[in-house]
Amino acid sequence: MKCQLSKKLRNNLIRICVVLAAFVVVFATDKAIGLAEAVGGKYGWLLPFFLYLGVYLAIAYDVLWKAVRNILGGELFDENLLMCIASLGAFGLAIFRSVKGMPAEGFEEACAVILFYQIGEFFQSYAVGKSRSGISELMDIRPDSANVIRDGEAISVSPEEVAIGELILINPGEKVPLDGRIEEGASSFDLRALTGESLPKDMGAGDMAISGSVNLTSSVKVRVEKEFHDSTASKILELVENAADKKAVAENFITRFARFYTPAVVAVALLLAIIPSVVTGDWISWIYRALSFLVVSCPCALVISVPLSFFAGIGAASRYGILVKGSAYLERLNKANIFVFDKTGTLTKGAFAVTKVVPEERWDELLHLAAMAEQGSSHPIARSICELAGECQSDCALVNEAGMGVIATSQGHEILVGNFKLMQAHGIVCYPAEDVGTAVYVAKDGEYRGYILVEDLPKDEAKEVVAALNASGKTVMLTGDNEAVARKIATELGVSAYKASLLPADKVDEVEALLAAKGKRDALCYVGDGINDAPVLMRSDIGVAMGGLGSDAAIEASDIVLMKDDLRALPLAKRIAKRTYAVVMQNIVFALAVKLVILLLSAFGITNMWMAVFGDVGVAFLAILNAMRVNTKRGYEAKSPKPKIAK
């Protein structure tokens, strides 16, 4: 394991190790031969006292100093002060006992309190630092420089200095500094830092190079289309950096709780030291119990482990190309049980494909005619037909009939390509197709030739994802398409409900209605592609935008961005949210329970200060280890059997 400690941490570690060794030596000799008895006499206790005092000062000087400083600054309930009172008090008691001629003991406890407190603090800093560097590693997408081509020469400049329209050179191994279109060359790009996708993507001239991805194989020249502060890498970094503003309920709860927990325990400790002592007259044991109380009063374990868990959860998600804008959304996603989907581009591919060719005579002739007429169009339906037909001549004169289709004239022939209305308008005899989808009718020289069915197909993973989400709630599909298309897709995917023929504004109303109808414990998650549905994304409890790469509007309006256009990231994000929340709850319950038990036991004098040290440091240790479990290397992928490879 690679671990780089900051200088401050490393020095601290050395100090802790040295002091710990010294402590063990003193402690072992004291227990083995009894230092006080070895010297003997009335002042024999001074030997162990000074040895332990040396150890104590070596490890506690900074805590003591901080405590003094905080008292001067008016901070009373400070963990440093509490630790000082507890340890100095324990020292005081031990001295008192020794002077009174009782067996010299208790010095080791005073040392141990501070020593283990310091070990705990060190471990916290280490864990937090490690988890921070884990995130910044993942978010290592900030480009350092750009090779801009000016006057035929490539010069290295800061990405901020490159203007839109300039040409930049990206060598293999370099990060793409700015978004732009590839003009020259082709290469493979590693998008892992952005999408979590480990397979490199091959791109060539005309494709969009996205900042933050890494060029792998060969040099390409890219025409810059966005300034640095608008580029994908900057947007993502901004998002991650601002993620802290939206804190989870559990996180806020625990910091508020900590604010009154410590004063309350201190107050009880004070009562415990005074009242029973006055009644029984046994000051030593009751003050001792009160001091143990103080050791447990530190809420560090909770205060650190909760944000650490959420941070780890956000980190785990970002490794899969899921950007979460704050711990609040991770918490809400765990509760999410109503999933509302936009249809086009979210559940479906958002790209049309020819699914059926129904000719009167020959299907290749039909396809050819349609492709000839649609050649010049950039409409997605036209593109899907041309894609299937392949190359064909385009020497025809085209006339657009708005809302109906196209009339092409080629070598004296008139070709009509369009919807049923176009056919009727031109008096062509044919029947409307019964299939669900968009039918493109074709006629040549007034004679009907057949129709081509074009559909927007569901994504391959959509069915499995909908099934997984149905298991924990319900799924609703909203679409602007007509009833027949909506019903077909809804049945095929198995969504629990759907609404068709909605205008963008209607979607907001639908979501409002669902929000009004939901119970208190339900959470509504809207999933869209970020195009046209920004208002809905903002209105829902959790707005999830899909395929965030390249869509700024989606990144801004949503709470969670799935960088990769893959629906499976949704149940995956939910699993991460669930695990994170479970760990947070475990930590809160476990830490509070252990502390409470130790408080009770020490109030009755059943435990000693060693137990109290465990209640503070041990619990913090375990809670932090538990929190770090959230961001483990694996364990969030869907549990599906691995494909068998034939030998």
Next chain:
Amino acid sequence: MKKVFKMQDLDCAMCAEKMRARIAKLDGVQFVSVDFMSQRMTIEAEEKDFDALMDEIKRICKKIEPDCKIVC
């Protein structure tokens, strides 16, 4: 206006919460968040008050955690 500051060596979670609570009480601060994990502070306030507020905020942070530096 909203500004984000990086905080170097913000080492304790309770300190971050204390800073947040104190800064939130200042007149003119519309929103404040001090995040221990990402070591960032977000302040939202009127532009004209910002400089004066920042002096006060720096003083508060210094008092709570002397090692901690605010970097713009």
